[in-house]
Amino acid sequence: MKLFERIRKFFIGVESGMRETSVSLIERELEEYENIFSLLTMGIFAGIPSPPTGIVIRILPYMQREVSVMMKKTKDLSDAFGDTAGMFDIT
């Protein structure tokens, strides 16, 4: 019985580890999406062609999260390789 319990816990551990990895990948993907979304809508600040001004003006007040992601991404740009390596657990 003890052995079975250990095997069960082992598989639960493996499953939770795998889940953690896949969720962190989704989180990274989510951040990338948020970053692209803000670059698309607020690219005007960086000279990227922007959507019609009407859209920008309407959503600008609610973009704080996206702006903070964009700022963070911009800071990390100097270490883009390290950033990508970290995503795939390459050390």
Add this chain to the structure above:
Amino acid sequence: MKVYFFLGKGGVGKTTISAAFGTGLSKNGHKVIVVSIDPAHNLGDAFDTTLSNRELKINENLYAVEVDIEKMTREYLDDLSKKMQHTYRYLTAMNLDRYFNILKLSPGIEEYATLEAIRKYIGSKNFDTVIFDTPPTGITLRVLAMPRLSVLWSERLISMRKAILSRRKMVENVKGKVEAEVEGEKIVLTSDEKEDEIMQELIKYREEMLELNKLFSSTSCEVHIVTMAEELALLETERILKSLSIFSITAKVIYLNKFMKIENPPEEIAGKIHEQEQVVTEMREKFKHLFIKEVPLLRASPRGIRDLLSVYESYIVR
């Protein structure tokens, strides 16, 4: 509600023709407002009165207004700034506030304000006819194109937002509510489309633009082109019609303003008269589906209701 846009190059007489058109319709019992959305207003001159940003009753059933686009832009940006101060608490820390100042100089802000002015008067229940005296062609075409472009953009952004929210939902299912820390403050991020303010704004804006786009391409909206019987004007008219057709907007009437009707013209202007005749013949052939109306060069510029009504009855309604 019937909506008319008077389009044309600067100086061809859009204001006079649109004011005369409005005066005529109001005499026929329609409740009309003539709205000048040209930043270089001269609608007041045509009605021989002083107009402002407030609707002014000119005559029975006839109102006019000169929209202050600059003031509208300022108001939008002030409003935006207030909303931003409320939501972007960390704005000053990130030095973003100074960037927002450039928004007022951003390309498209004037077109946005113009479109909002158009929406305001189209939505008004006080009139059954709205006539827009527009800025020179280039700006007006950009304004008329804006709803369609905005719909395309908002649709793309909506699908992108959906992708963001669906990924948030996945993370939420495993780890619980997604939180973000902004300047030391924790914010719970929603994965629900109905709670996501950006998604709601995008959907709302798309609906507004769809409605406007529908109106622009419907039979309730007519574009009248004011031009002159000159070769260059003919080429420009062709370009206007082509641009309008891309956005499914149809023109109905072409006014050949300042048309010279002279029997036995002096030699100095004989060439001009000949060019005029050629252009008219070509226009009638090329634009068979449009009404082409000649408004002659008058001895004096029409000013005031009486003059405008006379122009309407003599050349426009015929």
